[in-house]
Amino acid sequence: MALSTLLDTLLMYSHLSFTLPFLIVVTVLATFLYRLNFHPLSRIPGLFLASVTSLYLYYHSYRGDECTLIDRLHQRYGPVIRIAPNEISISDGAALAPVYTERGGFMKAECYRNFDIDGHPSIFSALDPAHRAVRSKAVVSMFSTSAIRAGTDVLEGCVGRLVDRTKAEAGQSRQMKKETGEARRVNVLNLSRSLAVDAVSAYLFSQSFGGIEENNEELSASQFVNAFVAVGRFFYLPNWAFSALELASAKIWPSKAVDESMEKVEKFVSNLVEEAANGEKESDTYQGRLLHAGISKHETAAQCKDLMFAGTDSTGMNLGTICWHLARNADIYRSLRDEIRRSDAEDKNYNPQALPYLRAVMNEGLRLSMANPTRLPRVVPATGWSFHSSQDDRTYRLPAGTVVGLQIYSLHHNAAVFPDPLQFLPDRWLAGSDAEAQRLMQRDFIPFGIGPRQCIARNLATAELYYAVRRIVREDVLKGAKAVGEKIEIMEWFNSKVVGEKIELFWDGE
Numbered sequence: 001m002a003l004s005t006l007l008d009t010l011l012m013y014s015h016l017s018f019t020l021p022f023l024i025v026v027t028v029l030a031t032f033l034y035r036l037n038f039h040p041l042s043r044i045p046g047l048f049l050a051s052v053t054s055l056y057l058y059y060h061s062y063r064g065d066e067c068t069l070i071d072r073l074h075q076r077y078g079p080v081i082r083i084a085p086n087e088i089s090i091s092d093g094a095a096l097a098p099v100y101t102e103r104g105g106f107m108k109a110e111c112y113r114n115f116d117i118d119g120h121p122s123i124f125s126a127l128d129p130a131h132r133a134v135r136s137k138a139v140v141s142m143f144s145t146s147a148i149r150a151g152t153d154v155l156e157g158c159v160g161r162l163v164d165r166t167k168a169e170a171g172q173s174r175q176m177k178k179e180t181g182e183a184r185r186v187n188v189l190n191l192s193r194s195l196a197v198d199a200v201s202a203y204l205f206s207q208s209f210g211g212i213e214e215n216n217e218e219l220s221a222s223q224f225v226n227a228f229v230a231v232g233r234f235f236y237l238p239n240w241a242f243s244a245l246e247l248a249s250a251k252i253w254p255s256k257a258v259d260e261s262m263e264k265v266e267k268f269v270s271n272l273v274e275e276a277a278n279g280e281k282e283s284d285t286y287q288g289r290l291l292h293a294g295i296s297k298h299e300t301a302a303q304c305k306d307l308m309f310a311g312t313d314s315t316g317m318n319l320g321t322i323c324w325h326l327a328r329n330a331d332i333y334r335s336l337r338d339e340i341r342r343s344d345a346e347d348k349n350y351n352p353q354a355l356p357y358l359r360a361v362m363n364e365g366l367r368l369s370m371a372n373p374t375r376l377p378r379v380v381p382a383t384g385w386s387f388h389s390s391q392d393d394r395t396y397r398l399p400a401g402t403v404v405g406l407q408i409y410s411l412h413h414n415a416a417v418f419p420d421p422l423q424f425l426p427d428r429w430l431a432g433s434d435a436e437a438q439r440l441m442q443r444d445f446i447p448f449g450i451g452p453r454q455c456i457a458r459n460l461a462t463a464e465l466y467y468a469v470r471r472i473v474r475e476d477v478l479k480g481a482k483a484v485g486e487k488i489e490i491m492e493w494f495n496s497k498v499v500g501e502k503i504e505l506f507w508d509g510e
Contacts, residue, residue: 035085040399046082047073054084054236062233064491067373067409074410079391087403088396089375091410092389093417093444099378099404100451104129106378106385108453109403114235114242115494117302123456124306135303136456138293139286142204143456148463154203155464159471161212162195166477173507174480183506185484187217188323189498192468193316194219199464200311200457204286205272205304221312223261226501228309232494236377269304273297307457313495314371315461318447319468320503321488322365325424326473327505328483332426336361337473344474352466360429362465366447367412368424373496375405376449409492411444418444481505 032052036042042051049056050073060066070089073081079092090099099106108127115125123139126132141147148155169186177183194211197219202208211219234242276288277297283289286307290300326333339357343350352358380402388395398404413421417440418428428441448458455461472478484504491497 039085041082041086041088041402044080044082044088044396045077047077050083051085054087057084057087058237061236061374061493064233064493064497067407067492070375070407071410071413078394079389080387080394080396084403086401087377087405088398089410090387090389090404090406091414092391093406093411093414093440094390095387095404095406096443096446096450098385098387099406100376100449100453105451105453106381106404109377109379109405110239111236111242111377113239114231114237117306118298120299120302122303122306124310134293135290135295138289138295140456142286142289143459145459148203148459151203152463152467155199155467156471158195158199158202158208158212159464159467161198162191162468163471163475163477165194165212165215166191166472167475170477170481170507173505177506177508183482183508185502185504185506187502188505189316189320189501189503190217190219190222192319192323192503193222193225193312195319195468196315196464197221197308197312199315200308200460201268203460204307206285207272209268209308220261220264221308222501223255223258224265225309225313225316226497227255227258227262229313229493229495229497232497233491235374235494265305265308266301269301269308272304273301276300310455311457311461314455315464317371317496317498318366318369318461319465320498321369322361322465322469323472323478323481324483324488324503324505325365325368326361326469327478327481329424332361332424333473333478337476340470340474352470353462355470356430357426358466358470360426362462362469363429363445364424364426366465367418367445368422369447370408370412370490371447371496372449372494373407373409373490373492374494375407377403377405379403408446411446414444417441478505480507482508 035052036048039051047056057066060069070081070083071091073083074089074091080088080090083089110127112125112127113121116122117125121127121131123132123135126135166186166188169184169191173184173186175184191212194214197209197211209221211221214220231242231246234245237245272285273287273291274297276283276285276291283292287300287304290303291297295303326336336357339355343355380398380400382400384398384400385402385404386395386397412418415421417437429438431438446454448455448461482505484506488503489499491499
């Protein structure tokens with residue numbers, strides 16, 4: 001009897017051990033079959049593997065070649081492609097307005113939650129417009145052109161210190177060339193980041209971080225910035241998976257350098273918030289305005305850290321890239337210097353953004369820099385959305401809940417809009433060229449995002465870049481400078497990472 005019961009039990013478990021894997025296999029196959037043939041997006045062209053699983057896209061996002069992969073797929077399949085079971089990428093700039101600007105644009109995708117700071121949605125990552133509006137309203141006037149113009153002396157002071165330090169490093173590079181025959185390489189990405197963090201903190205917080213004065217091979221805040229950049233490779237993961245990976249990474253690969261950098265930034269920000277809360281600092285600061293709007297000290301500190309990261313990373317990348325291209329293109333540098341010298345001779349108080357060639361150089365530098373090269377995902381609203389692309393004369397109907405985005409990499413490298421897209425050609429932006437070509441370039445040029453959710457600090461970042469490039473060229477800092485490498489290699493994460501974390505120049509001439 002006991003033997004019979006035992007045999008029945010073993011037989012039951014043997015059936016279960018067979019049935020469970022069978023059911024899993026059937027479920028997976030049925031899911032793949034549905035996604036391939038019956039899903040509402042099944043008629044959208046794209047790679048087979050990307051249509052059945054998001055793992056393919058997550059893998060390339062981690063590898064840092066996602067943007068070039070998607071761009072190749074667009075060239076192969078057309079302007080609207082399926083890049084994941086429920087996600088579409090569009091390379092036609094005509095889709096920018098309906099997705100990002102018209103009637104406020106579509107809502108941000110859930111993955112933006114992965115960029116919350118210390119448990120708080122930042123002005124950048126917040127999904128709820130009402131939640132963001134309270135914080136944005138408190139500080140947005142600080143980013144107006146009139147407010148920034150009033151703070152010109154603060155920004156110019158930071159730029160002056162940067163130029164002095166760059167001259168000193170250029171001198172060391174030349175001296176080493178004389179002594180050893182090989183010039184010392186100067187990491188202009190580090191210099192640009194030093195300016196960016198000082199300009200953001202001095203203008204918005206009324207206290208400079210002091211990065212330019214550190215005079216180190218690496219800015220003390222760089223590891224803080226790099227840590228935030230690194231999590232961008234996981235940006236598109238579901239929030240639960242992102243949180244698990246972030247926790248595991250910190251446990252498995254701890255870094256003393258990252259911890260020290262984080263601690264320094266945390267201490268800097270905490271002191272600012274405490275002083276503002278206690279009335280020890282003027283209230284008309286970024287942190288003071290947030291506190292006055294009823295934002296907690298903990299969240300105010302988080303918002304300040306988010307601003308420091310974004311401002312340091314993007315402006316540092318942009319200025320470093322522009323300097324590299326100017327050093328590589330002597331004719332362009334010479335033409336820009338001639339324009340600035342002529343303007344200086346007439347009136348040194350002019351607005352640098354009014355100079356046509358400087359504006360062209362800046363646009364071209366921002367086009368190629370792409371501090372954020374990847375797509376900006378949004379969610380199709382409950383009404384669904386139809387998009388007609390003139391590129392293939394086809395109408396695409398996307399159901400509610402579809403994630404859709406346009407990646408900056410594809411827009412800025414579109415040869416139909418930007419001929420010879422890999423070349424640094426400021427002349428393409430000058431007046432006198434074909435009016436329709438100019439319209440398309442302006443439409444597809446989105447270095448700071450687009451619509452009501454574009455970078456809140458874009459005016460400040462733009463002013464920093466104009467003041468810095470004008471001063472660098474005015475004082476001929478790049479005379480004799482040579483660019484290291486044939487191109488600036490990046491990891492194509494949500495925030496791009498320069499491979500080796502260096503954009504280098506050397507000076508071998510007088």
